[in-house]
Amino acid sequence: MSNDRIWILLGKQLSGDISPAELLELEALLKDDPEAAASRELAGSIWQTPVQEVAATGSSKERIWEAVDQQLHPRRHRAIIRRLVAAAAAAAVLAAAWTGWQLMGPTAPVLQQLSSAPGGKSRIVLPDGSIVWLNANTQLKYEKNSFGKQHREITLTGEAFFDIAKNDGIPFIIHAGKVNIRVLGTAFNVKAYEGDSAVFTTLVRGKIAVSFQEKTVVLQPEEKLTVPVRPLATAFQQKRLQKDSSGQLAEISWLNNKLAFDNNTFGELAAKMSQWYGVSFHFESASLEQLRFSGIIDTESIEEALKMLQMSRPFNYQINGKEVRISN
Template structure:
């Protein structure tokens, strides 16, 4: 009985229609369940899947409903609308079957996820393409499809790609605000969830950039070109196209992170703080809004954050305190 109630309540939670009383009851039930986290993950996956992926015939649907309805009638705490109960009951039967039979394989074989954490991560994809992920970046792809039916990845954060040629399947990187189609090239993409902009810088070859919110809009980049788009979800997209900025050695500054260097040129403290949060894995807080407008130029190498802040103090007046991973900036 308790497992059935857990499945029903997890179905209601996934649909967003769970009450506060039911949520409290669910928390209590899950607290004593040895596989609570995995149960929640499985129900969410099933709930978000297209309904035609797991068909249920009408007779089975009615049997499921009758079973859940009989349970719900005996306790006011579990009374739920027929539409939602039927849906939740489908989750119960399908989810329980998946749990018993396929659970060991659902997440290990379909989705490959690589995360850089606080450092960088280099990896080679099944097609031979090479990727270097920057700090706190995430790359996802379906290893049952990648290289066979497509070469599509989802990026959150920043990465440098060296893409192997593959005539049948172009390489496509999806971000929240633009999709990049590649035909054998090297380029940088920066698409952190906390950034106000998303950018890509082409080093060699050619890429085509399209925009999910404007299907008819597309741009082709040539080597040493860069485009920037806002990370907001408004329908219109203001694209800034320019030449890639280079340092004195002729290397694109957007790639200096590959050599453990963070370059900033006349950046506000607010913008720089976001980059430092990603670089060091910290949270930076300002005691006064005026401090966020201070401007800085320079290069951060591999020095600790305390040393970086001391160097910034040489050009601007502020104080700081560092406690664990929290940084406080004051006057």
Template structure:
């Protein structure tokens, strides 16, 4: 048993993780194993070698092996059974050391980040699922795990998903206030950080929506259904409704895919938030009463100045645009 323990203790000694009791036990074992004293020095010297900034895995492995191989060749003549046993011990100790060096690189997540700026961004994920990101939206996933151990993404903003079927790994979208699990379907998720609500609209298939702030609660949506939750963490109100459609029968939540922003009897404050995302601007109100004005309509691809002029036809206000700043006044 002592032959097994000594190699474990040598690895802990080299990495600096050995306790006082284990160090005392190691010294006692070394006294009975003279070759182990050489291993103790060798293991420490290898551990203390500078590794610089570690690059990709194959290079790291080669660097470690080159250092170990040179030192091992100069430390032993592989003759006696006792020294052959010591050589085997080196492999164990070096394996421990290499593991401690490589562990952060093996297990640290590698984020794949896709961001849409002032326009839309279409992308295909490694599993074949298709995503269209709306203006100023961000999708993040771990490309070492995605499609292999899971299919989980985190969304900030708005996106339309067409999810490829994969029975072994459900597709999961995380937002700040809801998690959406699906096996294969198409749906829209709107979860901008500045929005007062977060919503998902199912177009086809079936999804299950759960809520991080309400453990154990889940809602299954059918096609043309919609879930809305408040963005404020203190609220637990969940609204389930049918998706609103335009005259052609298309869900209005999807009109952004055709470069259209739809609003129906919405306050100027709410509309301003949508316009900020749509145009990449900041909108400021000189008087709080202006924020309560109500508007209905559709914004297409026209510049923001043209949109504001169109809004002026139904409500009285003035505006000024300077670079990316918009000022609304009476």
């Protein structure tokens, strides 16, 4: 009974705040201490015994509510000035702290914000090893210091494909508007642009739970869930998806069908386009290879793409089957 460590660990276990290592330690300690082991059950009962304090009940509770209630109907009551000043001060404190606290840890929160370039897409590896592909005009936010340690929560605006690193201890949670998506380790697509009328979630593999207001839906692979958010509706639409002829889900085709380039030389771009279209490039002069371009090739054909490039730099091209000749 003299071993205080047992009690510390028992407390942590009962409160659900115990780590796997500590749990093992507790089991080992209890094995060596039959007396404490007998008290374990008792400690469990004590923990489950509900207690309620007397102090705050009665007059305090009513007085506070009176002050608060006046604020619910500001036009009906003119509140006491002191109250207003206090409330304003409190509101200022809250306003300042609000943003940081949404992903609060005990240390000062640092909000990490990642954005894809307008019109471009980006691949990001999060601190926990999860990989995220951001589609155009997409933002991802998370709390830098505690992400991956205490939680794995991010806020998404836009569209992204997630390949989540497995971590059974800390579920990965995505907040997309009013829809929350909870993951253990899986790959899926979320489309939640600000202008979208719904949040679209498409699961590729694994399992995810999507919750919105009080409802939760578990998605199976190759299922797509549509949650209408404008106008707000509680009805989910869940449907099984068909793969297209290339064996791909159309929902994640954006991952593949965009070729983004930013101030690349024509030579570098030609290398990318060669892979993209399965062609080979031949430049008539080295100076042509030094021309620089920025842009994206989406679903354009190679001819359309070259015409687009011609609009920013003068050159001629000739396509012969799988060969593309670039000339002055």
